[in-house]
Amino acid sequence: MLWQVFVLRQRLYNAALEQRIWAWKQNGVSLTFADQCKELTELRADDPEYAALNAQSCQVTLKRLDLAFQAFFRRVRAGQTPGFPRFKSLRRFTGWGYKTHGDGWKLNQGLKLKHGSMRISGVGEIKIRGEARDAGEPKTVEIQLKRGRWFASVTQDCEPQRAHGTERIGFDWGIERFGNPPTACGGGRRPRPRCARFLTFDDGTGVENPRFLRKSERQLKARQRVVSRKKRGSKNRRKAVACLGREHERIANRRTDFLHQQSAKLIARAELLATEQLAVANMTRSARGTVEAPGKNVRQKAGLNRSILDGAPSAFVSMVRTKAAEAGCVLVEAPTRKIKPSQSCPACPRQQKKTLAERVHRCACGCVLPRDQASAQVCLHYALALSGPGTGPGVEGALPPSKHETPSIAA
Ligand SMILES: [Zn+2]
Structure with missing residues (x-):
């Protein structure tokens, strides 16, 4: 029964799209959502199959098409070249509301x-x-x-209910993957890649990368191999692709689950959270870079491990943001360029560049800390200076306010 409704919706969507195209070609008229709702009423009067469907929810389907067109025209106006809204096969159609x-x-x-x-x-x-x-x-x-x-x-x-804790916590990412240093007896073998931590807190504790990561990587590789062994266009290949797709979906679900759990735990512990602002452009750019500007640390950044956790930081921060707002917890995203968490010393004002391979922060002042812990502390200090009661306008004045620097305080 669900399937029959699904097919009717898909037909409705495609028919409405066809009608819009036809009206434009024949009469130069752009049909609106309201026009199509009127047509829908007529269709429902003639066709018992559609009469049996819920009227309001058929409008939801028409609205979806309308939104597709609105998005299309908005992007055309913005000078982009978007794809025209397309007919949806049963495989592409997602559902109704x-x-x-x-x-x-x-x-x-x-x-x-x-x-x-x-x-x-x-x-x-x-x-x-x-x-x-x-x-x-x-x-x-x-x-x-x-x-x-x-x-x-x-x-x-609903009124979301969430309680926050009392700690003040700075955290930093440990997403990147790095190899063990080559050993003397290693011979020709490549060092085994290792997963770094997912999070490191300012006190040196942290959250390890989830264990499912390694396992899923192996499974993905195996399924990928099965796909590549099958003949192109064959039925078996299609089955293998579906199998690979399901595995990808499973991993995505587990990843989301992991991020939800960790963000909830963090909020339950803290009243103030500090981390560095994410550089979105850096994270989406390919590690390999371009011919003119080859990427750094390509080998460290490559690999499936990374692809599984790709986008995890931004997904995680947005979860923390939502949950912090629900709980009334403060999240400070420190501006990376200004405070340079990975170069600054948490104990003194000195700054010193580190390569990605340098995992330890060593400062002339005598401060020695694991790299991620040091940068988590730098972020936390920044957040405390911003929101702490003991700081005068001198500190805040030194930091020109911008969208990202204001702590997101939930009302
Ligand atoms: Zn120092």
């Missing part, structure tokens, strides 16, 4: 907000699995088909 709880769908949550069932008009009662974090009034739902499985993503109106 409902706008109002009680209109076309109804959620019956189980005990303790766990599992339960969902009623969808024209389909019936469906058991659902999953858990809501906070109690609240259901608002909208998205029914999605992903890799042969059905998902319902419900948004609720």
Whole structure:
């Protein structure tokens, strides 16, 4: 039943797209969302299949097409060359949504907000699995088909409850991967790559990279090999690709899970968090660089390990940001260029460049600390100076305010 509704929605989407193209070609008219909603009413009067579908949620499908067009025109105006909104095959179509709880769908949550069932008009009662974090009034739902499985993503109106701790914590990333130093007896063997830590705190403790990383890397490689052995265009190859895709999805889920857990733990511990601002451009640029500007430390940065955790810092920080706002905890993202966490000494004002291979901070003042710990401390000191009560305007005045320098204090 879900599948039949899915097919009808996909047809509706494509028909609406065709109608827009046709109206433009024949009459030079741009159809609007409102025009198409009127057409929808007529369609529902003629076609019993569509009459059986929930009217409001059909509008959601039309709205989605409208948004695709809006995005297209916005990017055209911005001088970019976006792809025209395209027809969606059943494989590309993702699903549909409902706008109002009680209109076309109804959620019956189980005990303790766990599992339960969902009623969808024209389909019936469906058991659902999953858990809501906070109690609240259901608002909208998205029914999605992903890799042969059905998902319902419900948004609720709720007051998130989250408590923060009392510690003040600076943290730094230890994402990069580095090899062990070559040993005398190593012979021709390449040193085994090692995963660095995921996070290092200012007191020297930290969070290790998740153990699933190594395992998934092996599995991905194995599945990739299976794919490359199959003949192009063959049925077996398609199966192997699907298998590889599922593995990628599994890893992505575990990664998200790990990041959620770690960010929640951090908020539960701290009232003030400090880290360095992420340089997004640096993180997305390929390690190899270009011919004119070859990248540094290509070998250290390459590898599947990195691809698995690619984007993890920005995902993690955005989770911390949301959770900090929920809990009323302060997150300070220190401007990297200004305070240079990896070059500055946490004990004195000296600065000294380090290469990526230098894992220890050694300063003339006698301060010796692991590199990541030192930079976590530098960030923490910066945050304390910004938000601490004992600091006069001298310190704050020295730091011109900008969007990133103001601590994000949740109301
Ligand atoms: Zn020093």
